[in-house]
Amino acid sequence: MLQAKTAINSQNKSAKIGQIVRNLRFHYNLYKMSNTPSTLFDKVWDAHVVRSIKNGPDVFFIDRHFIHEVTSPVAFLGLETRGLTVLFPQKTFATADHNTPTINQHLPVKDPLSANQLKALETNSAKYGISHWGLGNPKNGIVHVVGPENGITLPGMTIVCGDSHTSTHGAFGAIAFGIGTSEVEMVLSSQCIMQPKPKKMRINVNGSLQKGVTPKDVVLYIISQLTAAGATGYFVEFAGEVFENMSMEGRMTVCNMSIEMGARGGMIAPDETTFKYINGREKAPKGEAWDKALTYWKTLKTDAGASFDKEYTYNAADIEPMITFGTNPGMGIGISKHIPLSEQGSGKASYEKSLNYMGFHEDDAMLGKKVDYVFVGSCTNGRIEDFRAFASIVKGRKKAEHVTAWIVPGSHIVEKQIKDEGILDILTEAGFQLRQPGCSACLAMNDDKIPAGKYAVSTSNRNFEGRQGPGARTMLASPLVAAAAAVTGVVTDPRELMA
Amino acid sequence: MAYDKFTVLTSTAVPMPIENVDTDQIIPARFLKATERKGFGDNLFRDWRYNNDDTPKKDFVLNNPIYSGKILVAGRNFGSGSSREHAAWAIYDYGFRCVVSSFFADIFKNNSLNIGILPVQVSPEFLNKIFTAIEADPKAELEVNLPAQTITILATGEKESFDINDYKKDNMTHGYDDIDYLQSMKEEISRFAAKSLY
Numbered sequence: 001m002l003q004a005k006t007a008i009n010s011q012n013k014s015a016k017i018g019q020i021v022r023n024l025r026f027h028y029n030l031y032k033m034s035n036t037p038s039t040l041f042d043k044v045w046d047a048h049v050v051r052s053i054k055n056g057p058d059v060f061f062i063d064r065h066f067i068h069e070v071t072s073p074v075a076f077l078g079l080e081t082r083g084l085t086v087l088f089p090q091k092t093f094a095t096a097d098h099n100t101p102t103i104n105q106h107l108p109v110k111d112p113l114s115a116n117q118l119k120a121l122e123t124n125s126a127k128y129g130i131s132h133w134g135l136g137n138p139k140n141g142i143v144h145v146v147g148p149e150n151g152i153t154l155p156g157m158t159i160v161c162g163d164s165h166t167s168t169h170g171a172f173g174a175i176a177f178g179i180g181t182s183e184v185e186m187v188l189s190s191q192c193i194m195q196p197k198p199k200k201m202r203i204n205v206n207g208s209l210q211k212g213v214t215p216k217d218v219v220l221y222i223i224s225q226l227t228a229a230g231a232t233g234y235f236v237e238f239a240g241e242v243f244e245n246m247s248m249e250g251r252m253t254v255c256n257m258s259i260e261m262g263a264r265g266g267m268i269a270p271d272e273t274t275f276k277y278i279n280g281r282e283k284a285p286k287g288e289a290w291d292k293a294l295t296y297w298k299t300l301k302t303d304a305g306a307s308f309d310k311e312y313t314y315n316a317a318d319i320e321p322m323i324t325f326g327t328n329p330g331m332g333i334g335i336s337k338h339i340p341l342s343e344q345g346s347g348k349a350s351y352e353k354s355l356n357y358m359g360f361h362e363d364d365a366m367l368g369k370k371v372d373y374v375f376v377g378s379c380t381n382g383r384i385e386d387f388r389a390f391a392s393i394v395k396g397r398k399k400a401e402h403v404t405a406w407i408v409p410g411s412h413i414v415e416k417q418i419k420d421e422g423i424l425d426i427l428t429e430a431g432f433q434l435r436q437p438g439c440s441a442c443l444a445m446n447d448d449k450i451p452a453g454k455y456a457v458s459t460s461n462r463n464f465e466g467r468q469g470p471g472a473r474t475m476l477a478s479p480l481v482a483a484a485a486a487v488t489g490v491v492t493d494p495r496e497l498m499a
Numbered sequence: 500m501a502y503d504k505f506t507v508l509t510s511t512a513v514p515m516p517i518e519n520v521d522t523d524q525i526i527p528a529r530f531l532k533a534t535e536r537k538g539f540g541d542n543l544f545r546d547w548r549y550n551n552d553d554t555p556k557k558d559f560v561l562n563n564p565i566y567s568g569k570i571l572v573a574g575r576n577f578g579s580g581s582s583r584e585h586a587a588w589a590i591y592d593y594g595f596r597c598v599v600s601s602f603f604a605d606i607f608k609n610n611s612l613n614i615g616i617l618p619v620q621v622s623p624e625f626l627n628k629i630f631t632a633i634e635a636d637p638k639a640e641l642e643v644n645l646p647a648q649t650i651t652i653l654a655t656g657e658k659e660s661f662d663i664n665d666y667k668k669d670n671m672t673h674g675y676d677d678i679d680y681l682q683s684m685k686e687e688i689s690r691f692a693a694k695s696l697y
């Protein structure tokens with residue numbers, strides 16, 4: 001009896017202790033959750049880890065998957081070989097953009113290889129029930145333009161696409177990055193990829209931008225400071241007043257080019273500007289779902305005291321309109337500057353090779369250099385704001401006679417805005433023509449190629465050798481700089497032409 | 500593309516004592532236009548292997564009948580250059596299951612592991628010993644033991660161990676790739692998806 005009683009007592013006792021320990025642990029976890037400062041990146045990443053593999057990668061859940069005609073056919077074939085299907089077709093969206101023509105889109109595509117890839121995208125999408133915005137569809141356009149403008153891209157999401165400029169979508173506070181063909185197959189079949197978590201970097205730009213300085217200049221400036229490989233292995237958060245005051249279009253331009261400094265991607269905390277942009281877009285949540293989402297989105301910011309593996313801070317006042325003079329996006333300078341002298345050391349030979357390709361010399365002034373082609377478009381600068389900026393300078397002026405200009409909206413929706421806002425009239429009056437949406441001269445997979453040896457001021461993102469056509473010489477710049485070049489025929493400081 | 504399990508591979512080897520073999524050499528860019536993942540083995544080392552008129556180049560090792568086997572032994576920094584997965588596809592499709600070198604480019608290593616080729620990184624000294632052994636006898640066999648993480652020159656008994664992460668080792672020994680792994684946890688993924696806001 002006594003023994004039994006003691007046993008019960010001790011049972012009670014250990015149960016009580018167990019309870020206390022559990023309570024303590026619960027409160028400790030609560031405390032930890034609310035008191036360990038974490039970054040925006042951590043919050044979104046950690047919320048998508050299905051399983052963490054010891055001595056291996058994370059199984060990482062993908063909310064949105066974009067596909068296009070070039071990198072998806074082999075992935076679909078892989079599915080078929082394995083007898084797999086698409087797990088969540090409603091989470092994948094297809095658009096044709098990379099090798100589509102930018103004139104006469106109503107006619108059959110001439111290049112058989114391109115036509116083949118476009119057909120494959122259409123067939124695969126239909127077969128698996130994926131929404132497909134092919135050529136001629138009113139929602140068609142560059143994948144990184146149509147995602148956001150249709151409300152598919154939302155804060156806190158994980159977004160991938162077989163294209164390195166998927167980083168664009170980070171502007172909404174999403175984790176977005178490019179993947180390889182095998183990974184496209186993984187996402188189609190399981191909505192996950194296997195990824196080790198990257199390191200974290202924060203780049204702050206404080207103060208306010210000077211007249212004529214655009215988001216493109218901000219990002220070209222950052223890359224020129226960090227170099228084209230300076231953020232390799234990192235995921236970047238852009239923070240500070242300059243980004244807080246930036247439009248969504250501008251934030252997309254910045255995040256788009258985070259890959260050009262080697263980063264896996266870049267992101268910006270969502271705020272009122274973000275919510276306002278999203279609200280009412282076709283696929284954006286509505287009603288109660290909107291309220292619920294909004295409550296969550298408002299928690300998506302880096303807590304005070306959260307730590308980064310690396311941090312840089314720049315001053316907005318130091319940035320002027322930028323232009324590149326070499327063959328990687330890190331080789332950029334303020335437009336009024338001279339091309340820097342090469343430094344002694346291992347990089348000297350490749351620096352010289354690069355200038356040689358461009359036909360430039362050390363200490364040349366950039367202002368006044370002859371321009372043959374102007375390209376306005378791409379997923380970097382193919383949104384309405386970019387055409388407004390371009391029009392603000394060409395208005396009342398004429399295109400320089402020797403300049404060939406390709407003005408290419410990022411999507412049909414942008415094209416429509418250009419017409420509705422009267423921008424088309426301004427362009428036409430100044431002697432410019434508007435082409436149809438697509439990647440166009442950004443990568444010259446279609447007919448829009450800059451001829452060998454010619455100079456192009458381009459609003460796209462890569463100035464690699466041959467990127468815009470074999471032998472093409474690309475100078476990356478903002479739509480304002482592109483406009484100034486288009487009307488004067490030479491590299492010109494846009495501030496001189498601004499009211 | 501699931502592949503055969505890899506546990507212990509005993510085979511003769513093809514020696515290619517060239518350094519910095521880049522993926523453009525492994526499979527030239529013009530063969531990437533296919534929308535299928537077939538027949539890349541025919542174009543493995545295409546420009547080293549064939550003349551312009553498609554006749555085999557006699558002095559290239561793959562055209563020398565005295566060498567054969569499932570192991571390719573290559574010089575330092577194998578697989579550098581572009582990230583094309585096609586390079587690994589070509590090596591696998593040709594019939595190799597293992598590449599031995601003293602250094603691999605990162606992306607090539609990952610791509611290989613994902614499609615069932617084991618990259619075995621050995622010391623430069625051991626690499627030389629392998630080349631010497633094959634030179635002495637083209638029929639010399641190597642034993643690559645994945646569970647034990649060792650590579651042995653059977654003729655001399657010389658042995659070295661190599662590194663591989665646990666997850667990838669597990670995948671290789673079971674003949675899984677990432678897609679198989681993900682398929683095996685589909686229920687867990689679906690439960691996860693059900694809670695998702697998006």
Ligand code: SF4
Binds near residue numbers: 442
């Ligand atoms: S516009 Fe250029 S960078 Fe953007 S998706 Fe198209 S090809 Fe890629």
